[in-house]
Amino acid sequence: MLIGIPKEIKESEHRVGMTPSGVQSLIKNGHTVYVQNNAGNGSGYSDKDYLAVGAEILKTIEEVYDISEMIIKVKEPLKKEYSLIKEGQIIYTFFHFASSIELTNAMIKSKSICIAYETVENSDKSLPLLTPMSEVAGRMAAQQGAKFLEKHQKGCGILLGGVPGVSPAKAVVIGGGVVGTQSAKMLAGLGADVTILDINIDRLRELDDIMPKNVKTKFSNQYNIKETIGKAHLVIGAVLLPGAKAPNLITKDMLKDLSKGTVLVDVAVDQGGCFETTKPTTHNSPTYIIDDVLHYSVANMPGAVPMTSTEALTNATIGYAIELANKGWKKACLDNEPLKKGLNIINGEIVYKAVADAFDLNYTELNL
Numbered sequence: 001m002l003i004g005i006p007k008e009i010k011e012s013e014h015r016v017g018m019t020p021s022g023v024q025s026l027i028k029n030g031h032t033v034y035v036q037n038n039a040g041n042g043s044g045y046s047d048k049d050y051l052a053v054g055a056e057i058l059k060t061i062e063e064v065y066d067i068s069e070m071i072i073k074v075k076e077p078l079k080k081e082y083s084l085i086k087e088g089q090i091i092y093t094f095f096h097f098a099s100s101i102e103l104t105n106a107m108i109k110s111k112s113i114c115i116a117y118e119t120v121e122n123s124d125k126s127l128p129l130l131t132p133m134s135e136v137a138g139r140m141a142a143q144q145g146a147k148f149l150e151k152h153q154k155g156c157g158i159l160l161g162g163v164p165g166v167s168p169a170k171a172v173v174i175g176g177g178v179v180g181t182q183s184a185k186m187l188a189g190l191g192a193d194v195t196i197l198d199i200n201i202d203r204l205r206e207l208d209d210i211m212p213k214n215v216k217t218k219f220s221n222q223y224n225i226k227e228t229i230g231k232a233h234l235v236i237g238a239v240l241l242p243g244a245k246a247p248n249l250i251t252k253d254m255l256k257d258l259s260k261g262t263v264l265v266d267v268a269v270d271q272g273g274c275f276e277t278t279k280p281t282t283h284n285s286p287t288y289i290i291d292d293v294l295h296y297s298v299a300n301m302p303g304a305v306p307m308t309s310t311e312a313l314t315n316a317t318i319g320y321a322i323e324l325a326n327k328g329w330k331k332a333c334l335d336n337e338p339l340k341k342g343l344n345i346i347n348g349e350i351v352y353k354a355v356a357d358a359f360d361l362n363y364t365e366l367n368l
């Protein structure tokens with residue numbers, strides 16, 4: 001198969017779809033890999049690194065899309081890329097369709113094969129391709145939250161861990177999955193007073209057992225969320241519904257209950273955000289203020305640490321990429337149930353129900 005790795009064009013996105021080691025694995029399986037000129041620079045990989053493992057370097061993004069049967073990316077295609085995508089071409093990347101009707105319609109029109117990292121799902125409901133980036137984003141959420149609590153960043157000016165004789169900051173994490181767990185670990189390590197909310201009581205029991213003493217658990221409902229965030233200095237939104245739009249758990253009206261300088265970090269921004277006032281931001285302009293509450297909602301948080309993120313992502317995606325290349329998308333998805341769940345749009349038809357439901361569009365049963 002002819003496989004293309006284009007340079008990411010999203011603002012401040014420094015990751016690349018595949019490391020040289022991943023490219024080498026594809027080539028060893030008999031495939032040809034085309035990498036766009038300087039695509040790996042942001043992650044610390046030069047064109048020489050890719051040439052050394054047998055890749056071919058192409059100058060432009062247009063050349064990569066034109067020659068490739070499968071495109072391996074990190075972020076969703078942007079408007080500039082829509083016209084480059086061909087009918088029947090496999091696009092293997094993060095899509096987060098439920099947050100963008102424009103992207104969804106563009107991919108329907110392209111009649112490409114859209115395999116979304118975020119909906120590949122194991123039998124135990126774990127998300128193997130989303131997990132590594134969720135781990136990065138969860139840890140970064142705590143890191144960024146700590147930074148933006150500083151007064152000169154427009155936060156309230158509190159140190160997460162306090163000091164002897166001074167109370168630590170109160171941090172609330174909504175969602176006890178991968179993002180929430182990683183956030184809580186980092187916050188706890190920095191000494192914050194942490195509360196995790198989740199609707200799964202069994203998960204809360206697990207967290208209660210494994211977390212240090214400065215992490216408390218609480219059942220998530222509207223009453224408890226409102227009560228808990230009213231005392232918080234930092235709130236991290238970490239709620240995920242695979243492939244679907246995130247629920248708005250903190251409304252604009254609830255902001256009036258928060259203290260001036262409270263920081264909200266919404267890690268669910270790629271899926272529309274779990275705060276009503278969330279809007280996507282960038283690394284160059286990461287925050288905005290509504291009702292004296294600082295919002296941080298960068299849509300590609302792991303892109304800020306591409307050396308870690310690209311390697312972690314390749315480790316997770318390469319096995320499925322080899323299967324897609326070796327067998328073609330149909331047989332690969334028939335043989336691999338988790339990968340089959342990654343199919344979102346095929347030849348102009350939405351085959352992932354949560355995406356269709358997000359925009360009230362036609363849904364086609366995948367087996368049809």
